[in-house]
Amino acid sequence: MDAVKENTRQIIIDSSIKLFAQFGYANVSVRDIADAVGIKPASLYYHFDNKQTLYLASIKESFSLKASGLSEILQSQEPAEIRLKNYIYKFTALASEDEPFCRLIQREMLDGDEQRMQYLAEKVFKDQFDALDLLVIEINPQCDSHMSAISILSLVLYHLETTPIRYFLKGHKKQHNQAEFIAQHVFNLLMNGLLKS
Amino acid sequence: MDAVKENTRQIIIDSSIKLFAQFGYANVSVRDIADAVGIKPASLYYHFDNKQTLYLASIKESFSLKASGLSEILQSQEPAEIRLKNYIYKFTALASEDEPFCRLIQREMLDGDEQRMQYLAEKVFKDQFDALDLLVIEINPQCDSHMSAISILSLVLYHLETTPIRYFLKGHKKQHNQAEFIAQHVFNLLMNGLLKS
DNA sequence: GTCTATATATGGATAGAC
DNA sequence: GTCTATCCATATATAGAC
Numbered sequence: 216m217d218a219v220k221e222n223t224r225q226i227i228i229d230s231s232i233k234l235f236a237q238f239g240y241a242n243v244s245v246r247d248i249a250d251a252v253g254i255k256p257a258s259l260y261y262h263f264d265n266k267q268t269l270y271l272a273s274i275k276e277s278f279s280l281k282a283s284g285l286s287e288i289l290q291s292q293e294p295a296e297i298r299l300k301n302y303i304y305k306f307t308a309l310a311s312e313d314e315p316f317c318r319l320i321q322r323e324m325l326d327g328d329e330q331r332m333q334y335l336a337e338k339v340f341k342d343q344f345d346a347l348d349l350l351v352i353e354i355n356p357q358c359d360s361h362m363s364a365i366s367i368l369s370l371v372l373y374h375l376e377t378t379p380i381r382y383f384l385k386g387h388k389k390q391h392n393q394a395e396f397i398a399q400h401v402f403n404l405l406m407n408g409l410l411k412s
Numbered sequence: 413m414d415a416v417k418e419n420t421r422q423i424i425i426d427s428s429i430k431l432f433a434q435f436g437y438a439n440v441s442v443r444d445i446a447d448a449v450g451i452k453p454a455s456l457y458y459h460f461d462n463k464q465t466l467y468l469a470s471i472k473e474s475f476s477l478k479a480s481g482l483s484e485i486l487q488s489q490e491p492a493e494i495r496l497k498n499y500i501y502k503f504t505a506l507a508s509e510d511e512p513f514c515r516l517i518q519r520e521m522l523d524g525d526e527q528r529m530q531y532l533a534e535k536v537f538k539d540q541f542d543a544l545d546l547l548v549i550e551i552n553p554q555c556d557s558h559m560s561a562i563s564i565l566s567l568v569l570y571h572l573e574t575t576p577i578r579y580f581l582k583g584h585k586k587q588h589n590q591a592e593f594i595a596q597h598v599f600n601l602l603m604n605g606l607l608k609s
Numbered sequence: 610g611t612c613t614a615t616a617t618a619t620g621g622a623t624a625g626a627c
Numbered sequence: 628g629t630c631t632a633t634c635c636a637t638a639t640a641t642a643g644a645c
Contacts, residue, residue, distance in 0.1 A: 241438040244620055258629050318522055325515055327576040336580030345582050355607055361583030362597045369570030370563055379524040383533030385542050386558030400559045408605040410552055455611050
């Protein structure tokens with residue numbers, strides 16, 4: 216942010232976050248990143264040993280950037296169902312705003328590298344997930360909170376993830392892509408199930 | 413299956429399904445497929461115009477094998493809720509059995525190539541999705557059937573997709589990875605919401 | 610229908626000048 | 628720190644012999 220001299224290394228990371236998230240590792244060339252930054256490919260190799268190193272640094276950076284208006288909501292003094300509602304709306308909004316980041320995580324999940332999974336679970340998502348798990352227990356102490364927490368996340372993320380294909384599927388409307396509409400649908404489904412609209 | 417002379421085209425499709433599903437489109441070369449089949453890359457171009465055509469044919473082929481069992485369930489004479497229950501159990505089982513294929517579809521969604529999305533939606537998934545949509549309407553005519561159908565699919569698929577990371581998250585148990593357990597959780601959630609276990 | 614040989618493009622990475 | 632120039636590997640795809 217320093218107007219005089221911004222860190223080139225940081226600009227490279229910022230650019231590659233966007234590119235890797237949008238197109239995936241194999242579909243982003245070192246040339247693409249260099250072009251986005253405005254330097255030549257050879258110059259990248261002054262800052263990073265190779266493409267893989269750059270990729271990992273980008274993921275780490277992306278993780279550490281995005282954090283927690285969500286924690287506030289989960290730790291507020293509202294009744295549990297209100298907290299869940301607020302959480303879903305906020306989470307949907309955040310995920311919707313930062314679609315590239317969501318894709319990056321999805322891609323990591325697909326690759327399924329065990330060491331990286333463990334790192335993500337224990338160093339990045341742990342606090343968030345645990346707090347959501349506790350909220351679910353508070354709402355229904357009888358339920359399998361682990362499964363329910365995953366279900367909540369799945370409903371939000373999958374609606375966002377399927378945006379490109381839902382456009383071509385029966386019954387699609389513009390509003391189905393709006394974060395608030397998705398959040399409303401998900402919260403209602405969680406409260407009432409399919410039977411009650 | 414003919415012992416004397418099996419269709420080379422079919423062997424190519426079978427081989428590429430496995431490769432694309434496991435590694436993703438960009439990570440599988442025409443050479444890889446040719447090697448797996450046991451022919452030279454040039455020979456592939458006698459059977460298919462290009463890599464993309466081969467890829468789409470593979471997905472279509474792979475999906476239609478699974479879809480027939482699901483269609484039966486959706487078109488049976490059972491009450492709507494029983495059909496939904498049977499559908500979820502069968503769908504979960506199928507998806508669980510062919511994890512590579514599920515990953516392939518997920519990758520497709522992440523790539524979000526518009527032409528490929530349209531092809532998949534209209535030529536591959538259409539009939540299945542429409543039938544599920546109708547079932548949802550039957551169960552609750554008031555609801556947004558498009559959103560609800562996506563929600564059903566999301567619940568099943570995301571539990572499977574997150575298998576590698578859930579292992580490291582709070583409250584995980586072995587049974588959370590079993591198809592039948594997931595189906596039970598999903599059906600219960602859809603019927604009763606989060607509040608009732 | 611499958612082969613060999615090759616055209617053509619692209620991608621990761623390095624050497625050395627400035 | 629960034630550049631130009633280039634190497635080398637790999638990828639898609641084609642031409643033409645068999």
